[in-house]
Amino acid sequence: MMTANLTRMKSFIILGFPGLSPQYYGYVSALLFLVYMCIAIGNIFILVFVLYERSLQKPTYLVFCHLALNDLTFGTVTLPKIIAKYWFGDSVIPFNGCIAQMFFVHYLGSAMSFILMVMALDRFIAICVPLRYPALITNNIISVLCGFAWFIPLPLMVAVVLRVLTLPYCKSNVIAQCYCDLISISSQACGEDVKIVELTSLCVAMFCLLLPLAFIIFTYISIIVVILKMSNVTGRKKTLSTCTPQIFITCLFYLPRCFVYLAYTIGFSFSLDIRIMLILLYSLLPSALNPVIYCFKTQDIKKTLMKKLKTSRIGIEVKLSI
Known part of the structure; x- marks a missing residue:
């Protein structure tokens, strides 16, 4: 009976925004396409710029590369299908394709949480034990830690997907x-297995989100305490500026999620359209804004980028004068 139910569900239909009038489909698809282009161009730029510029190949910026790769992959996995729905009217996604998309959505979100934990560790050691930073944090160590950040959620998400595949599907698609x-x-x-799968996935989500979040909160509280103890005001501001990009990125990832989860916990309900909009915003907004934060809130990247732009402008002026 289970096998029959499974084979009967050959595809799913992506609903998108149920209250959206068809006359706005073109505008929504164009907006989503623009968001995807911002995600793709911004994060590819960060990856290429950091990997090309040797002066930026430091532990902190290698973490940024891992974040950019995660953001780029998440946008590529999620946005093309919903764009196709509103642009071409193609809302059908095969069963296996939907399962694969589900896996990447939750896996990439979990990996992002652990990468943010690595980023917090980097800032914690740099500010709280600066003399030991060159020995404790190197490019190789950061690469290994980020490798673990990618690997830890992998078996957990595979286990969840395998459990989802065993469920019988007998409702709407x-x-x-x-x-x-x-x-x-x-x-x-x-x-009866649906509740077990949901409980298992909830435990996995809490592990992948709350464990890194607890460590991140501890590290940034420790960093703030160390900064407040500094007697030199200039040094205090300079030290704080070195971790503001990380704080912005972490807040963009966690705060909207915590707001939605807290609203559900206290019984505050949203309409379906608002709920979908909130989930889309906290999923995609960080991916689009993170490259901007890297470029304008990180002094080394900003200075290197401005230097490159100035050099290019001078080169163009020289050629024009000749």
């Missing part, structure tokens, strides 16, 4: 979301 996620897919399943 409509995904009330802009992309496939665990809640949307499991809500179309039936049987």
Whole structure:
């Protein structure tokens, strides 16, 4: 019976924004396409710029590369299908494609959480034990730590996906979301195992989000305490400026999620359109804004970028004068 149910569900339909009038489909698809282009261009630029510029190949900026790769992959996994829905009317996604998208959505979110933890560790050692920073944090060590950040959630998410695949699907095949996620897919399943899968996935999510968050909060509180103890005001501001990009990036990732989870916990309900909009915003906004934060809030990247632009402008003026 389970096999019959599984084979009957051959595809899902992405609902998107249910209250959106068809006359706005073109505008929404254009907006989402613009968001995707910002994500793709911004994060590819960061990857190429840091890897090309030897002066930026330091532990902190290598972490930025891992974040940029995560953001780029997340946007590529989630946005093309919802753009196709509103642009070409293609809202059907194969069952296996939906499961694969669900895996990457949750895996990339979990990996991002652990990468942010590595970034917090980098700033913690740089500010709290600066004399030991060159010995404790090197490019190789950061690469290994980021490798663990990518690997730790992998077996957990594979286990969750395998459990989802065993569920019998006997309800609607409509995904009330802009992309496939665990809640949307499991809500179309039936049987006693659904609750077990949802509980297991909740435990995995809490582990992958709350454990890094607890460490991040501890590190930044420690950093703030150390900064406040500094007697030199100039040194205090300079030290604080070195970790403001990381704080911005971390807040962009965690605060909207915490707001949505807290709202659900206290019983504050959103309409379906608002809920989908909130999830889309906290999923994609950091991916689009992070490259801007890297460029304008990180002194080394900003100075190097301005130097390159100035050199290019001078070169163009010389050629024109000749």
